[in-house]
Every structure is written in C-alpha cells, then in structure tokens.
Amino acid sequence: MKRIPKATTASLAVSAGLIAGATFLATPAHADPGADAFVGALSSAGLGGIDPATAVSVGQSVCPMLSEPGQQMADVAAGVSDALGRPLGPATMFTGIAISMFCPAAVTSLANGQNPIPFGLAGF
Template sequence: MTLKFPAVATLVAATVTIAAAATVTVAAAAPARADSTTDVFLSALDHYRLGDIDAGTATRVGEQVCPMLAEPGQNAANVAAKVADELGRPLGPATMFTGLAIQIFCPRAVTALTDGVPFSFFG
C-alpha cells in the first residue's frame, strides 16, 4: 500500500487536530488551582482558632495588611487596630490575625523588622 501526498497530509492534519483538541480538553478539565499562600494563611487562622472568619473576608483583609504596613507612619499596632475594625473582632485576635498575615503575605516585612530596617515596598 502506497500513500500519496494528499493522503499523508490529511492523516497528519487529522492527527494534529485530534492532539490539539485533546490538549484543550485536558486543559479545560484540569481542576482550578487555589492560591497556595491563601491556603497556608487560612490553615494558620484555623490552627490558631481564628478559622470562624469567612474565608473571603479573611483573605481580603489579610492581603490588605502589607499595603497598610507600607503606608508612612504605620506600624503593626496601627494595622492591627484597623484589622480589628474591619473584622469586628477584639484587638487580641486581630493582632494574632495581623501577625499571621504579615508572616505569610509579606515576608519582606518580617526580614526588615528582624534587621531593624524600615519596611518599604519600594526599596
């Protein structure tokens, strides 16, 4: 059996089309991947018995901690007070929440604090 050029071209085109369709199907069927940093943060909140905060709210407020820290004149105590207001929680749990958010979402701030260097996103 001898294949002529048009038959080979059709076979190759069909194979490429099937492979491309299979790739698209596999990509579409792949499960959505959650942000691992957010998962770590929510797990830490749960570990320290702050897991009763809505996950969406906890993530939103946790991600706001780093930009709040970067504002001129802010410190962890001021940010914790804002977090307490935002979450409607007492200052104690809000301080724990803030500390966890700093550790997980802005490790550069932790390094700066331990080095005694003022924290900035711009430096």
C-alpha cells in the same frame, strides 16, 4: 397569549448557554496555595470562623497599610479588628500571621537584623 418568535427563543437559549459556560470557565481551577496556607495558619492559631475570602482580603491589605508613612502596627490591628468584627487581641494575632505570610520583605528584613517596621513607634 404573546408569541415569541423562534429566532428569539433560540437566541435566548444560546445566550443562557453562553452565560452558564462563562460562569463555569470563570471559576478557578484551583485555590491559591498561599491563601490556603494563610487560612490554615489562622485556624491553627484558633482564629477560625472567618470567611476565607474575607480573611485573605484583609490579610493581604496588612502589608500596604504598614508601608504607609507614619502607620503604626496598633492602628493596622485596629483596622483589622474593625474589618473582621473581632476584638483587638485576636485581630493583633491575625495581623502578625498576615505579616508573616504576606509580607516576605518585612520578614526577611527582620531575619537580617533590620527593623522594617518601627515597632518602638507601634506601641510594642
């Protein structure tokens, strides 16, 4: 039987304690209210059953995709469909909710009568 020196055993115990403590401290103290509101809006729209972290990640990717030159909303919805593994109809609804929740500049522009996204080019 191989003996482990006491100093090594003690340092392993300390290391394990530090890792456990770091893991505990790394967990968020509270969830992001914007993310919670987004997941709630999806659920209210009948788009439940999506992993919340995945939903938020995909939702937050919508605005940057829309801002790319020449990008069309239909293409973004198709990308969302692929990312979520959902049909295009629900993915389009998801995309609209993501825009309303995560793209405040686009929503403000629309409220001011401006069109930040060329919907005519997007197939709408």
